[in-house]
Amino acid sequence: MAPNKVVLIACGSFNPPTHMHLRLFEIARDYLQKMGICEVLFGIISPVHDAYGKKDLAQASHRLAMAKLASESSDWIRVSDWECKQMGHSRTYLVLKHHQDLINNMINNKLNDNVNEEEVGFIPNFVLNNLHGNIQVKLICGGDLLESFGIPGLWSDADIEDIVKTHGLVVISRENSNPHKFIYNSDILTRYMRNIHIVTEWITNDISSTKIRRALGRNDSVKYLVPDKVIEYITKNELYNSEKRCT
Incomplete structure (x- = not known):
């Protein structure tokens, strides 16, 4: 039987996007397809709304622009602006x-001809023109997001169950972490553990947006940590208290 068709989506601040954000998609796709679990059609970066309120969060317009610049080198990772354009945090x-x-509505012709092209611009043409049936959107994340499910008040049990039951998770985990134990300690995650794929990141990389912002604030070089076009954008728009030297 042919593997299910899947789209991977990463939600987060992307403040700024780094090479590690892009690597998560590559690691996940390799695993899912080599294991015969599913066929990965494409990936989506979905930057969070400004109302998320995270400290030092650049405006959504900047984070969207940087995400698009970062993904230019990929032939399968796209950027969606839907989340940023809502009235508040989603x-x-x-x-x-x-x-x-x-x-699914687009590929099965369930939307009228007046659909806003900008809203569906992240969907590749080969998906729109050649596919029918239903695809599944899976959430791709690091082990820290999985563990955040256990923080009281941060996630509702209903949302956790809906995410794992309806969509599923692809968790990129470090070599010495133990996501399986965290899943075992959660009744909800254990109930739907068949929908959670744990992928070990063997070639580790400790790049984070927080460290990038700190380096920029200190006028330290971030070259080879962040795509060059993103560095140029940060410098031009004077984000994160960066000065002219951030390469």
Whole structure:
């Protein structure tokens, strides 16, 4: 039987996007396809709304622009601006549901001809023109997001169940971490553990947006940590208290 068709989506601040954000997609796709679990059609970067309120969060317009620049080197990772354009912060489950419904409605001709082309611009033409049936949008994340499910008050049990049951998770985990134990300690995650794929990141990389912002604030070089076009954008727009020297 042919593997299921899947779209990977990463939700987060991307403040700024780094090479590691892009690597998560590559690691996940390699694993899912080599294991015969599913066929990965493409990936989506979905930057969070400004209302997320994270410290030092650059405006959504900047984060979207940087995400698009960062993904230019990829032939399969796209950027969606839907989350940023909402009236406020959107729960992760709603972001997944929106994109899955939109893609499936488009490929099955369930939307009228007046659909906004900008809204569906992230969907590759080969998906729109050659596919029928239903695809599944899976959430790709690091082990820290999985563990955040256990922080009281941060996630509702209903949202966790909807994400894992309806969409599924692809968790990129470090060599010495133990996501399986965290899943075991959660009744919800254990119930739907068949929908959680743990992928070990053997070639480790400790790049984070937080460290990049700190380096920029200190006028330290971030070259080879962040795509060059993103560095140029940061410098031009004077983000993160960066000065002219950030290469």
